[in-house]
Each structure stands twice: as structure tokens, then as C-alpha cells.
Amino acid sequence: MTTSLIVQTSFLGDMVLTTPLIAYLADRGPVDVVCTPAAAALLANNPHVRETIAYDKRNADRGVRGFLKLTARLRGGHYDAAYHAQGSVRSGALTLAAGIRDRVGFASSAGHRFYTTRVAPLENVHHAARLLSLGTRDPLREMPPAMVRPQLFPGGAEREAVDALLGAGVGRDRLFALAPGSVWATKRWPYYADVARLLRKEGTIVVIGGSGDAALADEIMDALGGDAINATGKLSLLASAELIGRAALLVTNDSAPQHLASAMNTPTIAVFGPTVPEFGFGPLAERTAIAGVTTLACRPCDKHGPQRCPLGHWRCMREITADDVARLAHAVLEGAA
16 A cells, blocks of 8 residues: 655646646555645545645645645655656655655656656646546556546535535526636636627526636626526536536536546537647536637747737637537537537
């Protein structure tokens, strides 16, 4: 039996995509995860995780004091191996200082000098499979879709929160979830209100996202005359996953809700503009479709998506119409995509 530690303190979507690695290592022994406080909530109820260790590196645990405090805690865990799903120098130094002898990470990571095993990251695979290769230590191993698909485990509290939000009778309607937000401005497709009008004829529209997405949600609500459910800022991440799991379809940008839908195996339309699925962050649900303009020489323009279009035209998003996305939605729902 092997006791493993996973270090993942990146974006929330990265934490979701780390869950296949967690499940793989859990078959071999206990798994603890160092993560941000927000990501720790995503791992609640996960049967593959023995303990989440919250590391608030930007606030309460910032600086040398927080680093040493966490080092001391990890040293007491007597881990056999550490897996660096997040590859910073700080993370590498953390597991070295904790005395973990077997330290695995990507050869291209900033902290690679701290690793005892360096795995070559493949560029032509999904990032979930890339992370999983840290556990197999073989980036070329064939991985079936079920092995790579993320997993989240909403519990009773999340189900109750979604029941309360939806209210009586909504469960009998077909739900269409829309996720208009993104940290990166150029990733926000501008026609969610238009596609909401098209999809409302066939079910109930529910808008999901964080509190920072309130203005985007208001635009959709206004377009529908208030005839929709606004869930932005009202649910935890895990409860948002529960809500997405109940939806017939999610329409989303290249952002965290896409990964929640992958974990819940919800049919997904993912709108890609400045980025492309080939970066390794596309949807992993069984039924998906990508909306994107494939004829632009300037695309992709950025690994994450800049705040402004470098050329000023933003055609990668403006030329994807609501009709385009609605057609893909119907194809996915009918199993033709």
C-alpha cells in the first residue's frame, strides 16, 4: 500500500481535472490533497480523498511562516510519494522540505529540479490525461474515456440547495444551463441572451456562475423578461455541479463550468474563441460539441485568453451566432453531434 500526496493549487478547473489522478492513486492506497480553500470544497464527499489540506498561499498561509507550517504538517504524514499536479518552484520545495523521497512532476514544470521522477508532458492529449500520466508515470499509456473523465460527488446539502433554488415543478421541465462567465474577457461569448431566447421554447433556462457574473446573468434575465432562473452567486461549486448534473444541456465558455459538466457527464456545448480544445481543456462528457471559428489565422492567440483582442476585432467570438450554437445544442440532444 502506498500513501500519496497530490499538490494542486492552481485554478478550480485544474482541480476538477485532477480527480482522475486522485482516483487512480486511491486504488493503491490513501490519498491526501494539498489545494486552495476553494478547491477543497470541490473535493467534499469524494471517496477517493482521505484528507484535503487547505493551503491559502495568497492570504492566511502566505510567506515563509505559512510555508514552514505546512511543511511541518506534511512531514508528519509520512508520505511515500508526492505528485505535483501544480508545478511551481514553491510546490517542489514544499515536498522536498517535507522529506517526501519520491517526488513526481512534469519535466517542463518550473519546479522540475525538485522532482525525483520527471514525466514528459504530451501536448496532444487532454489535460486530465496529462495529469493522470503522473500517476501511471507513462504519458504514452492508452487511457479509456471513463478513466480520464473527472468525478465530483455532490451530497445531500448540495441536493437540498438546488431543490430550494429550482422550486416546485421545475424538476419536471427540461433544464438548459447557461454559463456566460469567464475570468478572461475575450472568452466570454457575447450572445448568451440570444441563444437563451431560442432554447427557452423547449425548456427552462437557468444561468449559473459566481457572484462576479451577475451583470451577465442580468442581461439574459432581461432578454427573457425574467422568465428564467438566476443561480449566479447562489450556489457553492459543488452545488453548481449538482445543478449542472440535472440539466439536459450546458452551454458554456472555455471556463470552469465546462469541467463541472464533464464531471457530471452532462451534454455540453463549449464555445471556444481565443483558445482551442487542442490545448487540452475541452469537454469530456459523452455528448459534446465545440462552437468555434476555425478559419481565422489569428486563432488561437493566447494560452488563457487575453482581456482584449490583440487585433481589436474579436471575430473568434463575434462570428459564432446564436443560431450556430442552438443548432449544435439540438444535434447534441438528439445524439447527432
